[in-house]
Amino acid sequence: MTRAICYKEWIKTRRVFLLSALLFAGYIIYAFIHTGHLFRVEGAVATWAGMILKQTFLLPTMLRWLPLVVGILVSLAQFVPEMTEKRLKLTLHLPMPGHRILIVMLLHGIALLLALYLLSALLLARGLACYYPREILAALAWQALPWFIAGIPGYLFTAWACIEPTWKQRVPNALVAVVSLSACYLDAQPGSYLAFLPCLALVVLIAFLAPFYSIARFKEGIQ
Amino acid sequence: MKKTTIHVLLLLFITGIAAWALPALSREATHLPGRYPFIYYSSLLKELCIIDYGDEETPLTTLSGQKYTEAECDSLLPLLNFRQLMSDGKLPDTIDGIEITPPLLRSKSMIFRYNPIAMRSPRLGLHILYESMPRRVGIEMPGDLFRLEKRIEFIHCETNRIDHEKSARFQHALDRRGYRFPARWSSGNPNPRKAYDEGYFSLDHAGHLFHIKMVNGRPYVRDTRVHEHLDPLAFSMLEVSDKRFYGFLFGKAGDVYILEARDGRYHPVPLDLPPFDALRDQLVIMGNLLYWNVSVTTPAGRSYYALRTSTLERVAEHHVTRPPDPSERLAAWIFPFHLTFVSPDSAYLYPRLHINGPYAWLTNILLAALVAIFVPGTRRQRVFHSSYILIMGIAGFFALLALPYFITNNPRK
Numbered sequence: 229m230t231r232a233i234c235y236k237e238w239i240k241t242r243r244v245f246l247l248s249a250l251l252f253a254g255y256i257i258y259a260f261i262h263t264g265h266l267f268r269v270e271g272a273v274a275t276w277a278g279m280i281l282k283q284t285f286l287l288p289t290m291l292r293w294l295p296l297v298v299g300i301l302v303s304l305a306q307f308v309p310e311m312t313e314k315r316l317k318l319t320l321h322l323p324m325p326g327h328r329i330l331i332v333m334l335l336h337g338i339a340l341l342l343a344l345y346l347l348s349a350l351l352l353a354r355g356l357a358c359y360y361p362r363e364i365l366a367a368l369a370w371q372a373l374p375w376f377i378a379g380i381p382g383y384l385f386t387a388w389a390c391i392e393p394t395w396k397q398r399v400p401n402a403l404v405a406v407v408s409l410s411a412c413y414l415d416a417q418p419g420s421y422l423a424f425l426p427c428l429a430l431v432v433l434i435a436f437l438a439p440f441y442s443i444a445r446f447k448e449g450i451q
Numbered sequence: 452m453k454k455t456t457i458h459v460l461l462l463l464f465i466t467g468i469a470a471w472a473l474p475a476l477s478r479e480a481t482h483l484p485g486r487y488p489f490i491y492y493s494s495l496l497k498e499l500c501i502i503d504y505g506d507e508e509t510p511l512t513t514l515s516g517q518k519y520t521e522a523e524c525d526s527l528l529p530l531l532n533f534r535q536l537m538s539d540g541k542l543p544d545t546i547d548g549i550e551i552t553p554p555l556l557r558s559k560s561m562i563f564r565y566n567p568i569a570m571r572s573p574r575l576g577l578h579i580l581y582e583s584m585p586r587r588v589g590i591e592m593p594g595d596l597f598r599l600e601k602r603i604e605f606i607h608c609e610t611n612r613i614d615h616e617k618s619a620r621f622q623h624a625l626d627r628r629g630y631r632f633p634a635r636w637s638s639g640n641p642n643p644r645k646a647y648d649e650g651y652f653s654l655d656h657a658g659h660l661f662h663i664k665m666v667n668g669r670p671y672v673r674d675t676r677v678h679e680h681l682d683p684l685a686f687s688m689l690e691v692s693d694k695r696f697y698g699f700l701f702g703k704a705g706d707v708y709i710l711e712a713r714d715g716r717y718h719p720v721p722l723d724l725p726p727f728d729a730l731r732d733q734l735v736i737m738g739n740l741l742y743w744n745v746s747v748t749t750p751a752g753r754s755y756y757a758l759r760t761s762t763l764e765r766v767a768e769h770h771v772t773r774p775p776d777p778s779e780r781l782a783a784w785i786f787p788f789h790l791t792f793v794s795p796d797s798a799y800l801y802p803r804l805h806i807n808g809p810y811a812w813l814t815n816i817l818l819a820a821l822v823a824i825f826v827p828g829t830r831r832q833r834v835f836h837s838s839y840i841l842i843m844g845i846a847g848f849f850a851l852l853a854l855p856y857f858i859t860n861n862p863r864k
Contacts, residue, residue: 272608273592280577280596280641327452361606363576363598370573400853404465407472414792416800419573423801424792434464437457444454445855 244305295379303386367418378412384435391442465850474789485774492757530739565734571797581648624670675717723765787811
């Protein structure tokens with residue numbers, strides 16, 4: 229049954245997954261073009277010194293929002309179809325406990341996102357290692373880490389809002405999601421998030437539990 | 452997991468983020484930073500004076516209350532306003548029997564700012580080592596950077612490869628001078644906009660402070676031996692025009708020194724200041740030919756000191772308590788506690804709980820009473836909602852509002 233649900237989720241998300249993979253691939257290509265441009269125009273010394281003197285983020289800044297946008301897109305592709313024509317009711321009638329069905333659905337989405345994020349981060353790190361020493365790579369990773377983490381609660385909070393059976397409750401859900409996700413976008417130096425990672429882990433944990441609350445309300449027949 | 456358990460977890464979580472977001476919004480809407488007066492020591496009046504450039508009539512007021520006009524202000528603070536006095540042709544020839552010349556005044560003037568964030572910031576681990584005796588005027592950016600951890604390594608920027616020959620040269624010099632790896636910290640001034648470069652001061656594993664620089668492409672490494680006088684906590688480089696000292700040294704006991712260079716040796720000279728907390732306090736020093744004007748800002752207020760430039764002994768002092776901030780007064784009435792993630796003395800993010808005082812509990816009681824009276828629900832629900840708001844305050848109220856079953860008691864909605 230788990231494999232069948234995974235297949236069903238793959239059917240729903242494969243187009244968005246492909247689109248997201250294209251977005252990340254486009255970003256990685258652009259990041260290398262941007263880095264090459266920096267080295268040609270500014271010079272290697274000035275580029276490295278910019279990181280030391282001004283803590284400049286050396287990659288295109290759209291990386292700030294890309295993981296979050298992709299997380300939200302995957303979630304919408306997965307859960308909006310469930311809420312139209314009450315398909316979620318049919319899904320919950322499959323021969324498997326409702327909470328286990330939701331766990332499989334959520335883990336499917338998280339696995340897709342993690343695969344995209346990790347592959348993109350590895351490709352970026354591999355390519356940038358030709359240009360920068362490990363200290364600058366670590367600083368870039370620290371800068372981008374909270375943005376990548378934001379993609380996971382972004383996905384889960386979107387699922388929470390989608391599964392929620394009433395529109396009146398979706399508004400405060402979205403508000404809570406926005407405020408929680410803003411904790412991933414605080415102005416900070418590379419590495420400043422080190423002591424804050426447990427808080428981000430808490431956000432992910434709560435975001436994972438939240439859709440179960442909406443499912444429980446859905447099963448109670450709230451509308 | 453049961454729905455009730457998730458409801459409680461969500462309630463606590465939303466209360467937490469509301470205890471961060473609501474006070475942050477309130478602070479942004481009402482924050483007015485407390486402005487401390489600008490205080491400078493008059494070398495003629497021999498006392499600290501308050502300067503308010505906004506007051507065009509009498510910008511200078513002594514601590515005893517005597518007011519002076521703008522022209523008098525220029526004359527009474529000749530070491531601060533020497534450029535204006537030069538332009539007016541009124542620069543005195545001598546002060547306290549010391550001959551005054553514009554080049555001398557310029558070379559003895561300096562400004563130093565220390566922010567405790569420098570101590571609590573993630574370190575990149577890469578440093579720029581300039582040539583200390585460049586052949587041409589000005590500082591030139593080198594083609595490499597170095598890391599100093601378990602060994603010293605220079606990395607060429609163009610190729611991103613280690614320069615083994617230069618690294619070995621510096622490693623040999625460090626080993627020969629008794630530098631013990633791994634390094635604890637290294638401090639220098641990487642900004643190229645300076646008259647000259649003095650390299651880095653680095654604390655080795657044994658607690659010895661070493662001076663490392665590059666002279667004519669060759670390593671210059673010396674043990675300063677300051678560990679015989681103090682336990683170094685931090686060093687802040689300042690390349691001053693007269694080259695009297697290398698920078699400011701902070702000891703773990705709260706002592707502040709300048710590190711002077713005399714007779715080819717390093718001498719820490721203490722500043723006559725009360726204990727300074729380098730992890731919390733801010734320090735600003737405006738030095739001139741005769742006196743250093745020092746301001747130390749703590750969470751309680753700002754202390755002003757005048758030190759004699761030659762000996763660094765204290766000649767005057769004044770304290771100003773921190774001006775009230777409207778946002779804090781408002782917070783004290785609305786939020787019994789709040790969370791912050793950023794701090795003025797650390798670049799690291801982590802949650803800090805602030806207790807705002809007893810008045811906000813009155814607001815909590817009022818809000819809890821209003822909820823108990825006007826919000827519908829069973830007796831048990833009313834008791835829970837009121838008690839929660841009584842403890843958690845407005846943050847708890849917003850958390851209840853954000854979740855279902857607070858205003859609407861109907862389980863079908």
